[in-house]
Structures are given as C-alpha cells and as structure tokens.
Amino acid sequence: MNSLSEQILSELRHLLSEMSDGGSVGPSVYDTARALQFHGNAAGRQDAYAWLIAQQQADGGWGSADFPLFRHAPTWAALLALQCADPLPGAADAVQAAIRFLERQPDPYAHAVPEDAPIGAELILPQLCGEAASLLGGVAFPRHRALLPLRQACLVKLRAVATFPSGHPLLHSWEAWGTSPTTACPDDDGSIGISPAATAAWRAHAVTQGSTPQVGRADAYLQAASRATRSGIEGVVPNVWPINVFELCWSLYTLHLAGLFAHPVLAEAVRVIVAQLDARLGVRGLGPALHFAADADDTAVALCVLRLAGRDPAVDALRHFEIGELFVTFPGERNASVSTNIHALHALRLLGKPATGTSAYVEANRNAHGLWDNEKWHVSWLYPTAHAVAALAQGKPQWRDDRALAALLQAQRDDGGWGAGRASTFEETAYALFALYVMDGSEEPTGRRRIAQAVAHALEWMLARHAHALPQTPLWIGKELYCPTRVVRVAELAGLWLALRWGRRVLAEGAGAAP
DSSP: OHHHHHHHHHHHHHHHHTTTSSOOOOBOHHHHHHHHHHHOOGGGGHHHHHHHHHTOOTTSOOSOTTOGGGSHHHHHHHHHHHHTTTTSTTHHHHHHHHHHHHHHSOOTTSSOOOTTOOTTHHHHHHHHHHHHHHHHOSOOOOOOGGGHHHHHHHHHHHHTOSSOOTTOGGGGGGGGTOOOGGGOOOOTTSOBTTBHHHHHHHHHHHHHTTOHHHHHHHHHHHHHHHHHTTOOOTTOOBSSOOOTTHHHHHHHHHHHHTTOTTOGGGHHHHHHHHHHHHHHOBTTBOOSSTTSOOOHHHHHHHHHHHHHTTOOOOTHHHHTTEETTEEOSSTTOSSOOHHHHHHHHHHHHHTTOOOHHHHHHHHHTOOTTSOOOOOSSBSOTHHHHHHHHHHHHTTOTTOOOHHHHHHHHHTOOTTSOBOSSSSOBHHHHHHHHHHHHHHHTTOOHHHHHHHHHHHHHHHHHHHTTTTSOOOOOOOEESSSEEOOHHHHHHHHHHHHHHHHHHHHHHHHHSSOOOO
C-alpha cells in the first residue's frame, strides 16, 4: 500500500511539472472533422480520416449513447467531412450509417433549448444542418428549429462588429459564423479563440486572400494542438487548446479536495504553479488560457488556489462577473452556471467575504435528492456535487447534509464505483470520494461507518483498474463532450490516494475516521 501511495505522489508530481506545454486534451471528433473538411486534401490526412471513421458508434452516430444531447455536433461534422472524402475506404458506408442515425434521432432542439446544451449550439448546429441540407437534399434530418431565432439574433450582433479582439469568447465558434478573415486575428499562440475548428476555418478563408504569415501561425497552432491530444496522428485535434490556466487551476483545486494541496512531496511543483497563477491574475481575472477572455469560473478557482496557498488575492477580479447576487461565467451567457457560482461561493468564503446570495443560489439548485445535476460545463452530477459540498462546508466545521450524503451513498454502484452513464468511471468515483471526505468530518459514528464501507468498496474497484490504460471517458461539456486529460488524471490519482489513506486509517482506528 505504501509503495502505491508513493507511486501516486510521484505521478502527480510529474503531471504538475509537465504543465508548461499548453495543456493536455483528448482528441475531438467535432474539431477533427471540421479541420479535415476545411483542410480539403483527403489524401494527405488519411490516418486522421481513418481515426474519425473508427470513432463511429455501432448505431451510426458519434459520441456517447449515454449522453445523446452531445451527439449532434460530432455526428453532423463527421458526416460532412466524410461526405467530402468519399473515395477513402469506409467513408461511404460511414456516411450512410450516419444518415440513418440522424433520421432516427429525436430532435432535442425542436421546441426549446436545453439548459445544458453544448457550447455554441445555437450557432453551430443550424450551420451544420444547413450544410448537410445543401449536400444531401431531401433527407429527413432533425432541423433544430428552436435554435434558429437564437442564431439569427447572434448573427445580427456579430455583423455589427468589424473585428473582434483577440480572445473574444465568440471567436471560439468562428467556424460557425465567420466568412471573412478580417473579423478575427490569430492570438499569440496562432489560434482563433483557442479552437482548432475555428482556427482551421479561419485559415481556409485566409489562404484564399494570401495572408501568408498569419496562415503559417495558424498552421503551427494546429500542429501544436494536434500534439496535445497525444494521439500521434497528424490532423487529429482537441476540442479546445491551449488550456494553460484552466489545467493549472483545476489540478491544484482537485488536490485541495483530496487533502493533498500541502503534501510535502508536491510542495515544490505546487509552489511553481501558484507563482505562475499569482503573476497572471490581473484586475480583470483569468480565462481558461492566457490569450482568452477572462471568466468567472477560472477566476474563482484561481482565487481559491491562491488563498489556499497563503496568498491574499483581491476579490475585485471576481466582482466583474457579479450581476445581483449571481455570477455569470461570461457576460451575455445564455444561462447561469451552477458550478461557476459554486466556485465563486468557495472563493468568497475562503477570502472571508459575504456570500449569502450566492450560497442561497447554490442551495436552491439542488435536485429532489439534494444533489446538483443541472451543470453546463460537466455532464456528470458528481462533479458539481463534490465541489458544492466543499464550498458549502468551507469555514463551517459543523456543516452536515444528511440528504445529500444518503443520496450519494445510494448512488454507489454494485461494483463500487460511481457514474452518471451506464458504467462507473474513475473520474466520477474520485468526485464521490472528495464529497464523502468533506462529509465524514462532521458525521456521527454510525454515518462514518457507512462512509467507510462505501470508501472500502470504491477502493476495491479502483485498485482493480488503476494500473490499466483505461479510455478516459469524455465528460466535460464543450462543443461536444471532451476530456482534459491531465486534469482528469490528477482527479483519478487524488481520489485513489484518498481512498488508500482512508482505508489505512480505518484499519488502524477500527472506525470510519477520515484521513
């Protein structure tokens, strides 16, 4: 057991020390398909097309059948890319299977827009649908009618702006609305809105206008983004990149949730990252990447991390996003984010600032079981639940929530893990353990024994799987579901470390004591 704990700490230290390369993000079907279509030369990207075809599910769609809302963008995009690559082996069959899939699919946007719709859905899905209609004629596709007025309203606003500043949030979906390269300029990393799809689209337009130096920067960005997927396939790109603020903030925040933030083995790596965040945090806050617009979520988590490290950051950076007693992730967002307000609450409490309204909002957004499941940045209820428990308990040593605890224990699967889909995942099981770690601290002996039993069961499941290279299930909400690989791996390892420590303490004390 000791040697495994040491291995975990060693891998965590290694992961933290690697976080200067822009971030690690798993490959994206949507962005890869869009980039392939805009690239145009199928012969030069055969491996990427083969990868795209290999991601198609047995039912003809792309993306997880557990989360159907997030399958439309990758399926439309893959269909369009493969339709243009017909001579390639398997492309024609994949297109026919995708058409049958889309004809069968209910349209979640027929009458209304779901609260947890993917990023940019109002711009992206009608655009893809229109492209498919012109290519494929009278096929009975879902038409996403509820999105059309939203797209038209967005386009009116977009057309009123000649050039968007580098890093503007709307640039992230430039591929769905941009027609002239003069409306955007690559940032210092060469990206349009930290989006491979947007950058590939912009590049295709710019090539026709002879913008050679900037096209070269976009090419270099797309190559670097492809390397970030660790796929080894040229042309396979992630959903978002770089994430050189988000990756740092969430990794250290996760260490805190597991009681690892101040561990001496990680101290130097944590110190380096804290110094970087401290230097980067300005009066306007931080975004997911250095050259992208600031948002309340990244700013709040950065404030949490800095305060946990003993710094005294100014809360003013977060106040920019406050409207009444709520925090918006970006100005003008379609609907408020529960986890953004959870993180804002945690930051305010750590900084000793009043947060009555934010706390009330977080409490009011529970479901009937006392958990949090209406989240717009992560598809699993376990992510906002773990973070909400930590935020609500911050500074309140006697805080208890028997209803949430009962629901969390009830949700554990027979195999010992947790998961919002059909199977348990390592990431989600770690989130459950983070929540139980907080709850255990104020429980009565009977409750602590129940928690200890759940943790022991989870540990068995984790030990049987931690050494294997499991596919990392995409659970994070972007234009489709994606996986920020290092962030997820830090969560997995931190959860396993916590369960190991817990198990040893329980054995030593004969009761459900927390680590």
